[in-house]
Amino acid sequence: MLETLRQIVQEVNAASGLEDALGIIVRQVRVAMGTEVCSIYLREPGGERFIFRATEGLNQEQVGLASLAAGEGLVGTVAEREEPLNLENAESHPNFRFFPDLGEEHFDAFLGVPIIHQRDVLGVLVVQQAEHRRFDESEEAFLVTMSAQLAAVIAHARVTGAVDSDEVAEGAPAKIGGVPGAPGIAIGTCVVVSPIADLYAVPRKTVKDRRAELHAFRFALDRVREDIQGVADNLGGELSPEDHALFDVYLGILDDSSIGREVVGLIKAGQWAQGALSKVMIEHIRHFERMEHSYLKERAVDVKDLGTRVLSYLQASTKEEQVFPDNAVLVGEELTASSLGEIPREKLAGLISVRGSGNSHVAILARAMGVPTVMGAVDLPYTRLEGRSVVIDGYNGTVHLNPRPEVLSRFKEVVDSDLELNKDLESLRDQPCVTLDGHRMPLWVNTGLMADVVRSLEQGAEGVGLYRTEVPFLLRERFPSEEEQRQIYRNQLEAFAPRPVTMRTLDIGGDKSLPYFPIEEDNPFLGWRGIRVTLDHPEIFLSQVRAMLKANDGLGNLRIMLPMISSVSELDEALDLIRRSHREVVQEGVTTELPSIGVMVEVPSAVYQARALARRVDFLSVGSNDLTQYLLAVDRNNARVADLYHSLHPAVLQALQEVATAAMAEGKKVGICGELAGDPEGAVLLLAMGYDMLSMNATSLPKVKKALRNVSLVEARELLAAALQREDPAEIHALLERFLAEHGMERFIHNPVD
Known part of the structure; x- marks a missing residue:
């Protein structure tokens, strides 16, 4: 059966469109299973009815005409229950419904399996036979396997077919x-x-x-x-x-x-x-x-x-x-x-x-x-x-x-709202981020390109919480020399001086592979990345740190941050190399002081060793994007599991609180430089947790400033206490949305537009 599966999937992949793909499926499955009938019902786009779309063995004239709702008839029952239905006598089932024009009255045996793609029931695949018998386990297993194999292909073909159809030209979504x-x-x-x-x-x-x-x-x-x-x-x-x-x-x-x-x-x-x-x-x-x-x-x-x-x-x-x-x-x-x-x-x-x-x-x-x-x-x-x-x-x-006219209209409203909001926020550029009860929250930016600099300063950034040093490496066909790096880092430091600039040491691996230094791994996010790479290649690390220190000469606004630290021993080794680099540049005549050094907390082990890490450095900075994906075991860049990635998951919030508490216990500053910091909902919670700085994309900064200037620290702490009592991210999200709405910030809430 494996060879049969492979051949059918290969032919379907080569289909010219949806109708061709469906035709191949019903013909080939019918032959492979030795049945008299094979049919496919697909859910109509944007609707709940399942349309009779292809068949071998039933009345072809009914293709595209006959349909059932979820729960209606045997096909609707399969769709509603999302599980196979195997019957030796179809008419004996209480949900059986007779369609006189389909021509299925001669077929007693019925086996239907749902076609499911990313939790969405696309349709139902059915085989039928005149013989009064139940399909055996191997036949049912084959059809279930076939359905699972073809679900993604059908999903892609369905979209492709919609794009190619005359309906799309008329506005079908x-x-x-x-x-x-x-x-x-x-x-x-x-x-x-x-x-x-x-x-x-x-x-x-x-x-x-x-x-x-x-x-x-x-x-x-x-x-x-x-x-x-x-x-x-x-x-x-x-x-x-x-x-x-x-x-x-x-x-x-x-x-x-x-x-x-x-x-x-x-x-x-x-x-x-x-x-x-x-x-x-x-x-x-x-x-x-x-x-x-x-x-x-x-x-x-x-x-x-x-x-x-x-x-x-x-x-x-x-x-x-x-x-x-x-x-x-x-x-x-x-x-x-x-x-x-x-x-x-x-x-x-x-x-x-x-x-x-x-x-x-x-x-x-x-x-x-x-x-x-x-x-x-x-x-x-x-x-x-x-x-x-x-x-x-x-x-x-x-x-x-x-998009449908009503959906397009809704999106245009969002665009107009964004434009109006941005105009309102322009007046805040030179205003400090201070809560209603006087608590000051510095707002910094994440950068990686010189294009970021102008936008960041225009938005009123007070510093750089994350400068991605890997970006200049990604733009080249070889490792940049120490002098090339020095010039790049100098430009960043000068542009923001005297504001602090936090430079993360080279963070490659995972989904960031240099074309001239490829890293091929089966599980790259749990593999050779971040500090692991540069500690294994101290020549790269030392050259980069020396370039940073030389670029900082006469400015004094550099901070160095170490990525992907998972143990105290890694941190100690990196600190030794930084001190060595400092001694070397001083011997060369550079008078810069040893800058503040920090650790990125982005793996679970760092959360539980946060106090030990904080004792050895000047600050902690949470990389909430990676920390969330590691805590939830969800690749945040994988569209297949994107709906499982929740930055407001209770486990994530508890981890963030633990890091802030650990840093405060050691008398060290703690910041955050992930996407959560640029979300007004998340920013209010981080304020309450005791974070000393939030770093985000420049476009998010005015919104976060507006949100924090509209709340008090006392209110934020009450909100945090309530959020930490919730057990589901959806509940926390709803709680935060209500809070923003009550404080006149409905425009910061972006829900999906269907």
Whole structure:
């Protein structure tokens, strides 16, 4: 059965759209199980009814017409209960409902299993048989396994099908989940960014000048033919006649009587040359991949190589400056910083990346620029979105394609509210963050790029709680030299002087891998990252610390922070290296003092050793993002489990309180530099816990300042006491929302817009 499963999933993955995928499933499952009927019911988009969408064995004329509600009939019962239903006599079940036009009256045996993707019941997969019998355990297990294997494929195909349908052009909605990359709402038009010579990433476009596209395609074909002929001539004396004949086969594939003719046909029908080439080549690649014979299967590689060569010439010939629409939303499989540089800033409204995380460099840059971003939108059929209307919800990490009018209206209200709020907050820039009863709370910023500096100062930042030193490393093709680092750090220190700047030592690993220093691990977040890397490579650590100390000469606003500390011994080793670096730069004539040194508390062991760590350093700083994911065992950059990541989880709040209490017991300052600090709800709780400083993205600073200036420390402590009594993050979130609303801060509450 494993081989059968593999073949069916492979064919479904190669389907051209949703209808094709559903047809493959019902045909192949029916054959694999030896049943007389196989059908699929899918839940209608945005609704609760399950539509009869595909069948082998029942009345095809009812496809798309018959439907049931959850709980109605046997199919509705499977959907409602979210578990298989296996009956030897379907009519004997109390929920049985007869549909006279389906033609199922001859089939007694019934087996239905739910199709579930990320807790969402997409539909029901059903097999039926005339024989009066119960499907055995192996058959039921096979169908359950098939459903689980196909759920993600069907989810992706359903969105793809919606995007391709005529309904979408008329406004039918599609909603795709992802991971928040940068906060804010963006409403605009999709512009697909495709990587160089990737057949699978070519966006779909229609063109008016078909003659120009035909000319470009034929020009690209001629160049590839010349390349292949040149290779054949160069190897003529080294290959046998049989091997040399292979090049003639390659040239034949490109002939007008073969693949070339198919591409030309699509171009004449209105597709642009790159899209036509991509469609035809992928179809042929998949055809070869499905072949049984190993020799023929391997020819898929040759076809792909030919297509890639032609595509590269097409891309080179059409590389003239692109005209971007207003409110452009860049969409791609994995957006990079360089793709941002190709669009004028005034045209850029938002970003959507199929891959990547909230810690990806492009997400960091987007937050610095204030561009709403969604990362990890894995179900997004991005190549089909060129020119589509889209809304990005960067607060909740969702993408809305062709939103319903009422949803679009609600998003526009959020945008207007954000603009109005930002205007109101501008007046607070030079005001201190002081509670109603006079408690002072310094607000700092997280930075990593020079682009952050201006925005941070404009928002009234009082210091830098986290400068990500890995960002300059990520932007290079080699390790920056000590002098290059010194200049980078000097620029940051001078820009904020005399305000303090907290520089975190190199924090790579996890989802931050340097291209010239790759770290390949099965479980990178529990592997070689942060201080573990730099302690194993003291030459990197010493060079970086020396650069920081030299950059601080004459300024005195440097603070050094150590990431991913999980034990006292790691801290002691790092402190020894810092002191050694200080001695070395002093011997070189640099007069800077040893700066304040702190530890990032971001793993559970550091929480429970917080007092021991605090005794050895000058301050503690909680990295709440990593601490939350380690406490909850949830990868915060994985869209599949994003709904399990709760920064207000009771365990997280208790850990945060414990760290603050430990630092105060040792008479040391404690701050926080995770996303929670930039959330008005979280900031009120952190104030009550006794944190001495909050560090956040510059765009969040005015909102947090407004929130804290509207409450008293006494009220915040009462709120914290109530929150710590709650056992569920949803209850805590509701409690905080009520508190903000009671204090006139409803505009700080961002709920998902359905």
